Amino acid sequence: MESSLEFSSSLGSVSSLLTRTRTFKVLVIGDSGVGKTCLTHRLCAGEFPRRVEATIGVDFRDRLLDIDGEKIKLQLWDTAGQERFRKSMVQHYYRNVHAVLFIYDVTCPASFSGLASWVEECRQNSLGQEIPRFLVGNKNDLRDPCRIEGQVSQERAISFAKAHNMMFFETSAKNPPNKCVSGRRSDGGVSYQQDKVEDIVAAIGAKLKRQKRPSAANAPVHNGSFKILNKKRPDKEMWTCC
Numbered sequence: 357m358e359s360s361l362e363f364s365s366s367l368g369s370v371s372s373l374l375t376r377t378r379t380f381k382v383l384v385i386g387d388s389g390v391g392k393t394c395l396t397h398r399l400c401a402g403e404f405p406r407r408v409e410a411t412i413g414v415d416f417r418d419r420l421l422d423i424d425g426e427k428i429k430l431q432l433w434d435t436a437g438q439e440r441f442r443k444s445m446v447q448h449y450y451r452n453v454h455a456v457l458f459i460y461d462v463t464c465p466a467s468f469s470g471l472a473s474w475v476e477e478c479r480q481n482s483l484g485q486e487i488p489r490f491l492v493g494n495k496n497d498l499r500d501p502c503r504i505e506g507q508v509s510q511e512r513a514i515s516f517a518k519a520h521n522m523m524f525f526e527t528s529a530k531n532p533p534n535k536c537v538s539g540r541r542s543d544g545g546v547s548y549q550q551d552k553v554e555d556i557v558a559a560i561g562a563k564l565k566r567q568k569r570p571s572a573a574n575a576p577v578h579n580g581s582f583k584i585l586n587k588k589r590p591d592k593e594m595w596t597c598c
């Protein structure tokens with residue numbers, strides 16, 4: 357599937373008269389209330405919205421990126437989590453998708469368990485593993501470090517991400533942590549990143565920039581582990597299957 361091309365002219369120098377922008381459709385899915393709308397606002401407008409209502413059907417938000425001089429537009433499809441607000445739209449959601457963000461709420465284990473049905477919906481709509489997938493645990497500003505129950509551990513999320521060939525982030529649309537933490541599990545080469553929302557944008561952009569012609573044929577080979585190679589330069593390779 358090719359990304360779409362847009363041509364726009366500007367009044368600047370001759371070299372900037374024609375600017376090529378590749379547009380990628382990024383589907384945002386997950387249970388109702390996990391923060392898809394708030395997160396897409398943060399990803400696109402840089403702010404946490406003051407007021408949100410349940411999404412009906414779909415909302416669109418764009419984010420323009422410049423990666424190594426190439427203009428890339430991420431068109432985020434913020435889909436309704438509630439079944440009653442999405443059922444007539446589902447086929448439209450899944451047409452010509454370039455990447456998928458699976459969102460859950462780190463303080464709501466049910467929303468994490470619900471991910472299995474979102475993965476299944478992707479499969480039923482012919483979205484294979486060649487399409488880049490990102491797992492995002494949202495609302496980590498509400499995480500209580502003294503409590504285990506009622507929260508989704510990062511280990512559990514990493515294991516899910518690994519099983520489904522997803523890149524994993526934990527974040528907060530509301531109050532992103534200032535410090536970056538990365539770690540490596542002792543049992544086998546998996547690193548994770550707990551970082552700011554902006555790193556998610558950069559990771560999606562970098563992944564899609566490389567996916568000139570996404571197809572099953574060029575899907576990454578995955579044998580079960582991944583690692584972040586360079587956190588400081590997210591426009592480069594952030595993790596690879598190894």
Ligand SMILES: Nc1nc2c(ncn2[C@@H]2O[C@H](COP(=O)(O)OP(=O)(O)OP(=O)(O)O)[C@@H](O)[C@H]2O)c(=O)[nH]1
Nearest residue numbers: 388389390391392393394410411437495528529530
């Ligand atoms: N504390 C905190 N609250 C959040 C965060 N993200 C979203 N919320 C709150 O969670 C509630 C639901 O957020 P939405 O963005 O509407 O959730 P949604 O997944 O889009 O819900 P649907 O449209 O029903 O699918 C709102 O009250 C938000 O203010 C976050 O990172 N931290």
